[in-house]
Amino acid sequence: MSKLSELEAVLFVVGDEGIGLEELSYLLENPTAQIYQWIQELNQKYQETAASSLNILEVGNHFVLTTKKEFAPLLKKYAQSPMSGRLSQAALETLAIIAYKQPITRMEIDEIRGVQSAGSVQKLAARQLIEEKGRVEGPGRAILYGTTNYFMDYFGLKTMEDLPDIQSMEDDLAEELPTDLFFDRYQEAVEEGEE
Structure with missing residues (x-):
């Protein structure tokens, strides 16, 4: 198991929250300079490999594993496809929590639901029902989620007071x-x- 594959696994698991150099350094037991070099190598590998759809974005002081921009139309089509299925009960619960408590972090959603909600949050974001509304000040700078204009249109709402x-x-x-x-x-x- 190489350090690059370990890095890739961690980036995959943390999802859209991303992870900072210090935490990666702790997990992979190497200095931050070495971790940064591995991130650059892994991202270069993604860019040079036509068969890879992945990319690493540096957002603030965090690194997030994403798909390459050229896949956006395909992923948007998937999210809007009637064959992609209806929202699961977990996704509906997550959406309701976000709608009533926004702006809210994924960790706060997890606390309310009592279970991990990363998958539901990603699915809702892919369907453009929620979006990033900012970041929490302080360690980790967690993403704050809120509903989108598409959410308002989809549910026939003029204002949030219509909920x-x-x-x-x-x-x-x-x-x-x-x-x-x-x-x-x-x-x-x-x-x-x-x-």
């Missing part, structure tokens, strides 16, 4: 559900002599 009110949805749900489902079933059983 359904969460409190009224909870109230409606409470009216639809029995107040004490278990007590009602117990009462039915007692009345039928099944105590």
